[in-house]
Amino acid sequence: MTLEVIGAGFGRTGTMSLKVALEELGLGPCYHMVELFRHPEHVELWEAASQGKPVDWEELFGGYRATTDWPACSFYQELMDKYPDAKVILTVRDPERWYESTYNTIYGMRRMASSPIFRLVGLFRPGMGRAARMNDRLIWEDTFGGSLEDRERAIGVLERHNEEVRRRVPKEKLLIYEVKKGWGPLCEFLGVETPRDKPFPHLNDTDTFRKMIRRRLTIALAAPIVAVSLVGLVVLFLPKRHRR
Numbered sequence: 001m002t003l004e005v006i007g008a009g010f011g012r013t014g015t016m017s018l019k020v021a022l023e024e025l026g027l028g029p030c031y032h033m034v035e036l037f038r039h040p041e042h043v044e045l046w047e048a049a050s051q052g053k054p055v056d057w058e059e060l061f062g063g064y065r066a067t068t069d070w071p072a073c074s075f076y077q078e079l080m081d082k083y084p085d086a087k088v089i090l091t092v093r094d095p096e097r098w099y100e101s102t103y104n105t106i107y108g109m110r111r112m113a114s115s116p117i118f119r120l121v122g123l124f125r126p127g128m129g130r131a132a133r134m135n136d137r138l139i140w141e142d143t144f145g146g147s148l149e150d151r152e153r154a155i156g157v158l159e160r161h162n163e164e165v166r167r168r169v170p171k172e173k174l175l176i177y178e179v180k181k182g183w184g185p186l187c188e189f190l191g192v193e194t195p196r197d198k199p200f201p202h203l204n205d206t207d208t209f210r211k212m213i214r215r216r217l218t219i220a221l222a223a224p225i226v227a228v229s230l231v232g233l234v235v236l237f238l239p240k241r242h243r244r
Contacts, residue, residue: 003061003083005030005190007068008076008165009091010158011139012101014179015069018091020201021183022066025192030066036131043134046071049078050138057082071138077168087189088169090176092162095155107140107148 005027009015019030029035036042042060049055049071057079061067068091072079076088140146148154166176175189182200187193 001063001065003065003067003079003086005066006072006076006079006083006086006088007066007091008073008088008169009068009177010073010098010102010161011069011106012098013091013093014177015073015091017179017201017203018089018177018186019066019068020203021179021186022068024195024198024201025187025190027066027190029064030068031061031064031072032067032069033071033135036071036135040131043130046134046138049075050142070135074138074143076165080169086173088165088174089186089189090162090165090169090174092176092178095158098158099151099155102154103148 005022007015007018007030009018011033015032016034019032022028022030036046045055045060055078067073067079068089080086080088140148144154144157166174175185177185177189179200179202183194
């Protein structure tokens with residue numbers, strides 16, 4: 001298995017919808033940021049890539065046929081060099097709407113990372129904490145220079161990235177794509193049939209994203225809460241046995 005599609009668009013440009021659409025078209029699994037939280041062992045590889053060190057891309061993508069979202073979109077050029085036959089999809093959306101969505105979702109995760117709840121999760125799920133810290137460095141520090149508070153500056157970073165992709169990727173290998181356009185341009189670019197009776201997966205709006213994060217935190221907290229509760233029961237139970 002080898003990468004056939006490289007997603008070069010920043011997060012919050014429809015990357016989750018594209019991930020699911022590609023998998024529906026048989027180009028899966030697709031590597032998205034959510035994969036990083038499932039595979040915290042990948043953190044060291046992404047950190048090496050961010051430092052310009054040699055990376056065994058096959059170790060990361062050996063089981064995948066496509067990528068979207070961060071962290072992979074930051075390394076689309078390196079992935080093009082590694083997988084020269086892959087096609088590149090640049091997901092785009094209105095810059096102002098992109099900024100609002102990014103600020104209210106994944107940037108909000110950065111603020112959440114300093115909360116007591118997230119620190120508690122990190123004690124029992126260190127992999128989640130490592131992935132969050134790596135994303136923080138790669139996205140907010142390296143890409144946006146430490147802050148997303150400056151709207152004009154952040155939108156400028158987005159637009160320069162998109163222009164760079166347009167300039168670097170050969171036109172015949174590049175699709176500039178808005179997910180609101182649905183199956184048509186995507187299937188034409190990939191040379192596959194349009195799915196019949198299956199609506200395009202428009203996913204991961206702001207409300208859905210927030211619900212997903214709350215659900216993941218709830219699941220992450222469930223195990224330690226159960227473990228602490230069991231320990232408490234044992235502590236309470238043992239003295240009773242001792243008094244008999």
